[in-house]
Amino acid sequence: MTAPRPRTLSELQRWRRTRAKRRWYKRSFRLQVMLLVGLLLAGMLLAQGTYLNYRKAEIISLQMGERALAVAKTVAAMPELIDAFDDDNPASVIQPLAERVRRETGARYVVVGNTLDVRYSHPVAERIGLTMVGGDNARALQEGKSYVSEATGTLGTAIRGKTPVRDEAGDIIGIVSVGFMLDRVEMDIARYNSLGWGLVALMICLGFAGAYWLSQHLKKVILGLEPYEIARLAMEKEAILQSIHEGILAVNREGQITLVNQQARRFLNLDDDHVLLGQPIREVVPNSRLLDVLKNGKQEFDEQMWLGDHPVVVNRMPIVHEGDIEGAVATFRSRREIVDLSQALTQASRDVDMLRAQAHEFSNKLYTISGLLQLKRVDEALALIHQENERAQAQMSFLMRCVADTVLSGTLMGKLTRARELGVTLEIDEQSSLSCPLTPTGQEVMMSVVGNLLDNACYAALHGPNDPPRVRLFFTDLGEQLLIEVEDNGPGVAPEHVESIFSDGFSTKTGQHQGIGLALVARLSRQHGGTVTLEDSELGGACFIAVLDRSLCAHISSQ
Incomplete structure (x- = not known):
């Protein structure tokens, strides 16, 4: 879209002045430097020559x-x-x-x-x-x-x-x-002055030659960019640094902070008025390890640390220019967000597996019913249908009667189906109850806590010495807290692993992306006024007890 053309004389004059300024503003940086330095030097030499002569x-x-x-x-x-x-x-x-x-x-x-x-x-x-x-x-x-x-x-x-x-x-x-x-x-x-003016003229020529060389050198140093291009890049860089979701800290060779973006300030719980530039990094972030990077010049990727009260994953890199270390920069990503994202992806994968298992289970049953009908064994086909219907109705009746939250009921129904597909007997204690619905936050927390504990229990039961594999679930909202208890007949938790079982990244399973579920359960329990503990199960394996605050339930005041 082009700008409107000037229609009056004053608009035309203003438009011409703007165009002239813009042309001068975008003139070659090399020419500007050469003219500025050359004319300044020429003026000084002429003034000095006039006085001396x-x-x-x-x-x-x-x-x-x-x-x-x-x-x-x-x-x-x-x-x-x-x-x-x-x-x-x-x-x-x-x-x-x-x-x-x-x-x-x-x-x-x-x-x-x-x-x-x-x-x-x-x-x-x-x-x-x-x-x-x-x-x-x-x-x-x-x-x-x-x-x-x-x-x-x-x-x-x-x-x-x-x-x-x-x-x-x-x-x-x-x-x-x-x-x-x-x-x-x-x-x-005049004879004596002519020599002086000749020297002045020679020095002016040399000054313009030096100004030309200086402009060439400066142009090379700034990578051939014009000043307005550098200004635009600086503004773009600042906008990018402040808008990205990662925290960034940079220091010079003396270990003083030279760059910090808004996300890093949020990680450090510092407001915008707090001056960080020029401050020693060891006083602001003692565990940043940027000083070590300055000394050894080694890159560090995906290291875990605490920045303020935030667990983060950090990358550290030295800033090297012509073989010399000029500084170092560190980028921080919130580990909580990474865990939440991984958990969401894991949950989505579990939902897909659950749907696949349900489809497979019902497909087998439909094939069985079809075969019985083809064999003219209608009574047995009807008996199988009634048996499956009664089992499903019993589960649904129990969940509808004892669980007031429909989202949690759906989660438990899916876990029952998945356990049956895996060959694990999942029992829900008849004394279990949830008498009031959950808040939206409570639904997310309960799905994560119950889902992770049941998945771990099913895995442990399948790899345990007892047959058949069994898992028992008990939950209640009676009293001042929500209580979830999951136990299995698996091999249990080795004594040397008891202290580390709830740590991020620790897992007794093989493969990638493990060690997240129990750590997430522990973090959610702490965030919502509770805790998670490990005990021995009556079934012979492990028993995990998670306690949550009842504020996750809606209409608490009416209870």
């Missing part, structure tokens, strides 16, 4: 002024020049002296004048005897100071060094002015 120009100008002043002081101190002021024609001595100094020092001019600003020397001989130009001689002639000034004379604007000429008595008798033309100074500054 400005300072260099100042230093060159200052040095030229100091040089002009030093030359002027040297000329003013020459004895020949001082003695020439007493001659009738000072210019004849001073002019050749000043020109020699000018050529040797590279100055543009060396002008010597008297106290009236009349020139005794000048690069242009015709200007000797004329007044000096610039108007900046007062401090030297009147105050006796030596200084550097910038003024415009007959030859142009120049940087001048000026100093007074004194006789032996210390009186001021003239002035020396040495000048370097400003355009010459600017040429020197």
Whole structure:
């Protein structure tokens, strides 16, 4: 579904701005890094180059002024020049002296004048005897100071060094002015600055090259992904971690928690405000064994442990990068849910077997009746029908009379049929009774408890030394609790197995998916205010007694 096209001018402008932002947002990460780093480096180099070249120009100008002043002081101190002021024609001595100094020092001019600003020397001989130009001689002639000034004379604007000429008595008798033309100074500054700007340009080029390499390296490090793709993956990862049904804990190489999802918080009974990130794993989950995984780098699968008050199945894996262990992660699955699921599958399998057994039993009986009818032995066929009907009616009458819950009645009817198919005599004690129906939870609990105890008893009776195999069931809701008692004439439970018979995974049977039934009975009994115990049976085998709270029955207050 496409977005509606803009219809007004303001909508069109807003749409264009949004598109422009989106285009820039999805621009190549490599180009963004290269431009950002390159432009930042170029800006810094240009700013630094501008400042340095400005300072260099100042230093060159200052040095030229100091040089002009030093030359002027040297000329003013020459004895020949001082003695020439007493001659009738000072210019004849001073002019050749000043020109020699000018050529040797590279100055543009060396002008010597008297106290009236009349020139005794000048690069242009015709200007000797004329007044000096610039108007900046007062401090030297009147105050006796030596200084550097910038003024415009007959030859142009120049940087001048000026100093007074004194006789032996210390009186001021003239002035020396040495000048370097400003355009010459600017040429020197430009020559020096050109090298500096060239270096800046070279560094900018190298900076862009380095920025390009850096962008390539970063692109490789982030697996060629763009920033918005990384952000989307991070959000997707967070959503997945928080939505999955397994608890997840991850630690870094120092053993500090770096990741925890909501299911893990629920296992630990911690609210969302409790800060876990950065906490040492040994303080939060002392038995996590993640520190052992960090040390040995070995993977561990389907290990059982307790996380808080939850029995869980845990997988642990190290996080390895380029051969180094950077951390470890553990995933937790609730063992109770696994047991419940296994029990549900087992119950479904039992129901299928029961239906198959019933179909097989009734098929045999129908074949028998059919054979008797074909042999014209109608009386015997009718007797068999009446016998089967009476037996079924007796069972149904007992269950309808003594068991007020229809779901439990159906369960017991199915177990009677299954036991008969297996060749086991299943007896329900005539004193058994359930005077009130069960709650929905009570129905599930009673089906699991009674079903598992009867299945185990039938198996034990079939593999016992006594013949025929017998199982007896007694249940009652008289008193304050529900009581279920199942006994058999099997071999019983060995003394060394008594302590472990109700543990998860323990079983004396062979094959997979064993050791669940009795552990589930024990857990259900504890959860519903009761317990399960093992005693010796009067039939010669084992007797299991399960006690449950009467809250599993409906309408308790009326009892």
